[in-house]
Amino acid sequence: MKLNRRAFLQWLGVAGAGLALPACVHGRGGGGERRVVVAGAGLAGLTAAYELVKLGYDVTVLEAQSRTGGRVRTHRDGFSAGQYAELGAVRIPDVHEHTLGYAKELDLPLVEFASGEALYYLKGQRFMHREGQPWPLELTPREQQRGLGMASEYIAAAMEECGDPRAGTFPRPGALAKYDGITLDRYLLSRGASADWLRLYMAEHSSDIPTTSALAGMAYEAADRHWERTFHIRGGNEQLPQALARRLGDRVRLEHVVVRIEHDARGVRVWYRHGGRTESLQAAHLVCALPFPLLREVELLPVFSEDKMRALRELVMAPSARLWMQTRTRFWKAEGIGGLKIAKTDTPVERLWDLSSVQDGTPGMVMSYMDDANARAFSAVPEAQRSEYVLRHVERFFPNIRSEAVAFHGKSWAEDPWVRGAWPAMQPGQAWMLPVVRRPEGRVHFAGEHTSLWAGWMQGAIESGKRVVREIQGMG
Secondary structure, three states: OOOOHHHHHHHHHHOOOOOOOOOOOOOOOOOHHHEEEEEOOEHHHHHHHHHHHHOOOEEEEEOOOOOOEOOOOEEOOOOOOOOOEEOOOOOEEOOOHHHHHHHHHOOOOEEEOOOOEOEEEEOOEEEEOOOOOOOOOOOOHHHHHHHHHHHHHHHHHHHHHHOOOOOOOOOOOOHHHHHOOOEHHHHHHHOOOOHHHHHHHHHHOOOOHHHOEHHHHHHHHHHOOOOOOEEEEOOOOOHHHHHHHHHHHHHEEOOOEEEEEEEOOOOEEEEEEEOOEEEEEEEOEEEEOOOHHHHOOOEEEOOOOHHHHHHHHHOOEOOOEEEEEEEOOOHHHHHOEOOOEEEEEOOOOOEEEEOHHHOOOOOEEEEEEEOHHHHHHHHHOOHHHHHHHHHHHHOOOOOOHHHHEEEEEEEEHHHOOOOOOOOEOOOOOOOOHHHHOOOOEOOEEEOOHHHOOOOOOHHHHHHHHHHHHHHHHHOO
């Protein structure tokens, strides 16, 4: 669905209608059949808890960390002029109705990222591309004409065959065998994409294309193919999970580490460690919103079904990393560079994003966004040397970055002990996991962006939290 500005604002005016929860929720529900434990206070777990409380369930949320929000994390320390960095979620596409609905419901003002022209640095060439001008790359005539727009042709060629993820028809019979065994880059090359167009596509999107399942990649592309405008929560995206946590109040218990899950047809018992003691809670249902690398370390009695356990063992989390740099000025504007992605490169630091356009103050706030092998290379650098590592590469296309950068903050999600990765990275042969990871195991329900079509997005976390609420309601 494409929305013009007026239609978009009208839509926001009704999004989430009828779902309002008082700032202080009263009533904790009745007997044990209405009792639910939620493991994990990331955005998915908070969503499930919030929606369940609105329906009168007695909910307790157990969170291992001393903070809520998971990978929706805004970092403010060390930056001047009230500016901040987003260590996790940055964007809200205009087709992400669940995230936009919560922004409206929770009274969180949005600001839109402005569009603009990016700088390219590919094959050692520094250039900006203007509409109608030739690309300085070895592209096919059609690629020269359409540029990055060729993605819709290359990927759309298989969308009808594979099905529509939003309509629930994905994947159609035969698509799994045909497209899941190859990587997305091999699929694109098989459709006629040139090597240089693939280089351009990775500079726009991510360097993980050579390791991603073609089928999974097509599903992600199809889900948001009508995306036109991009938003951010003014003042930082972590305000969304914080608002949910405030409404849940003392239902959220921090520094409670889940260590054992017992479950049968009648209910669940969840054992957790807190303050040096191990205790348990009994409930009718468990919402497990833990990343799979952490769930692997939880004792399960009994273990889940065979394919669920296989997915639990084999799901790969992407080693995404980023380094934020606050700059004295927004120097790139002098060249007419703008938009969210101000630099798209084939260097080890990949893409530079500009978050200062949605913040107050005059300094700049830019991020080097690294995926896959580039993220692992960044993480292999000693932490004290990571700023220099990024500066050395960025100055190849922004020569004045060293004199402009005044503050830094890096994040390697693979090093985070509570996640150990950024989002699920479906490898070739793993798209079978898509329906398995979200499937409930008796009275244990699974939430998290890793269980949603919108992997790596706030939309995925929220959608999954709402899904498990429907599952619990359906069981009575």
